[in-house]
Amino acid sequence: MPGNMPIAESEVNIVRGMLWPGETVELTVKQRRLRPGGAWITPTTWVVTNKRIIFIERDRWGVRKNFELIPFDKVTGVRLDHGIFSSAIYVRVAGMSTERGKYRRNREEGEIHGLRYRDAVLLADLLNRKVLEKERKEEEKERVLLEKHRVARPGLYTYCGECGRKNNASDLYCRYCGAVLGHMRQK
Numbered sequence: 001m002p003g004n005m006p007i008a009e010s011e012v013n014i015v016r017g018m019l020w021p022g023e024t025v026e027l028t029v030k031q032r033r034l035r036p037g038g039a040w041i042t043p044t045t046w047v048v049t050n051k052r053i054i055f056i057e058r059d060r061w062g063v064r065k066n067f068e069l070i071p072f073d074k075v076t077g078v079r080l081d082h083g084i085f086s087s088a089i090y091v092r093v094a095g096m097s098t099e100r101g102k103y104r105r106n107r108e109e110g111e112i113h114g115l116r117y118r119d120a121v122l123l124a125d126l127l128n129r130k131v132l133e134k135e136r137k138e139e140e141k142e143r144v145l146l147e148k149h150r151v152a153r154p155g156l157y158t159y160c161g162e163c164g165r166k167n168n169a170s171d172l173y174c175r176y177c178g179a180v181l182g183h184m185r186q187k
């Protein structure tokens, strides 16, 4: 984990009481106050920990109003959009969404805009890594399961169901196209 992530102590202090044992803050990002066109908004803060995303919403006097908690296992995708004045991040969350700094339920993808370019890049990068980490864990689980069910039979071959090429029966993945093997075994 890079050690140079911006962390605002004032934001950490707000969430400190709700952190789980072993949960640490990795990044804090605040929306810009001024929107393109001159409208002022109350910035939402993103606090990203090693376990989840915590949004801190504020009312228009800047008083903390509301929290939204998004565990990483609900985040399915993140993308970044650079505008001229500021950047936006689109986060796909199972069953929820972000919109104008608010988190709304029952929409698959939402948007947080008004981020500084550098903050947006850091945030997107960190969230993408979290999603990848989660996918890797799932793949590892799948691999262990496959391994468990695999019977090593030396001298036998298997043909890839995707590309049709010949692999050793003991291979888990096709050496040509990377597809998962293991269903159509033959000599």
Ligand SMILES: [Zn+2]
Binding pocket: 160, 161, 162, 163, 164, 165, 174, 175, 176, 177, 178, 179
């Ligand atoms: Zn193949």
